[in-house]
Amino acid sequence: MTKLPDTKYLSLDAAKIMMAAAEAEARKGGWNVSIAxxxxxxxxxxxxxxxxxxxxxxxxxxxxxxxxxxFRRSTKITEETINGGRTAFVSVANTDDLTPLEGGxxxxxxxxxxxxxxxxxxxxxxxxxxxxxxxxxxxx
Numbered sequence: 001m002t003k004l005p006d007t008k009y010l011s012l013d014a015a016k017i018m019m020a021a022a023e024a025e026a027r028k029g030g031w032n033v034s035i036a037x038x039x040x041x042x043x044x045x046x047x048x049x050x051x052x053x054x055x056x057x058x059x060x061x062x063x064x065x066x067x068x069x070x071f072r073r074s075t076k077i078t079e080e081t082i083n084g085g086r087t088a089f090v091s092v093a094n095t096d097d098l099t100p101l102e103g104g105x106x107x108x109x110x111x112x113x114x115x116x117x118x119x120x121x122x123x124x125x126x127x128x129x130x131x132x133x134x135x136x137x138x139x140x
Contacts, residue, residue, distance in 0.1 A: 010039050010107055010115035014138055015046040018107075018117060021137030023048060025130045026119075033121030033130060034061035037107075040114050042066035042097075050121070057120035064104030064118025064127075070097060072113045075104035076128065103127025109140055 015037040022035045034049040034057040042065070049058050064075050071078060078100040102124035107115040117134045119127040 008109045008112065008114050010037070010045060012045060015115070017137050018134035019046050019048060022117065022119065022130050022134035023050075025133035026050065026121075029122070029126060029130075031122045031126060031130070033119050033127065034058045035130065035134070036061040036065040036118045037134070038062070038065040038069050038116050038118075040069055040112075042070045042116065045115070053121045060099060060101065060120035061103075061118045063099030064101060064120060064131075065116040066097070066104075066118070067099045067116070068104035068106045068118060069113060069116030072106055074102070074106065074128075075100060075118070076102035076124070079124075103131060105131045105135060107135055107138070107140065109138075 018037055019035060026033050032050040032053040034053050037046040038044050067075050079102050082100050103120055104116060104118040106113045117131045119130040
């Protein structure tokens with residue numbers, strides 16, 4: 001008989017903890033952003049758009065979270081791959097499955113990607129800083 005593996009997953013409660021920490025980091029910087037947290041499949045668990053965050057940031061944050069979860073890596077790596085001239089990756093970038101902009105991070109527990117967090121609204125490095133604060137709140 002095959003034993004099924006025990007699988008960790010990103011719960012709504014954990015997503016709320018991440019969101020609170022990410023929001024606090026953004027407020028500390030005075031940054032109006034959108035923050036999206038998704039499960040391992042890229043489906044949205046939690047979302048927040050600050051007052052006065054630009055409207056495009058909502059879709060971009062969701063895309064960054066989904067990309068980080070589905071590709072199992074930071075969106076900064078994806079952006080650098082395309083900027084480095086990997087033209088085959090550009091055709092993938094023209095789908096809804098990829099947002100190749102820094103600011104999306106995978107959520108990893110027990111060596112497995114269990115979700116993603118994406119932030120949009122300020123510089124790419126600041127977006128990533130906010131996302132990292134959300135992950136750090138889980139002690140991962």
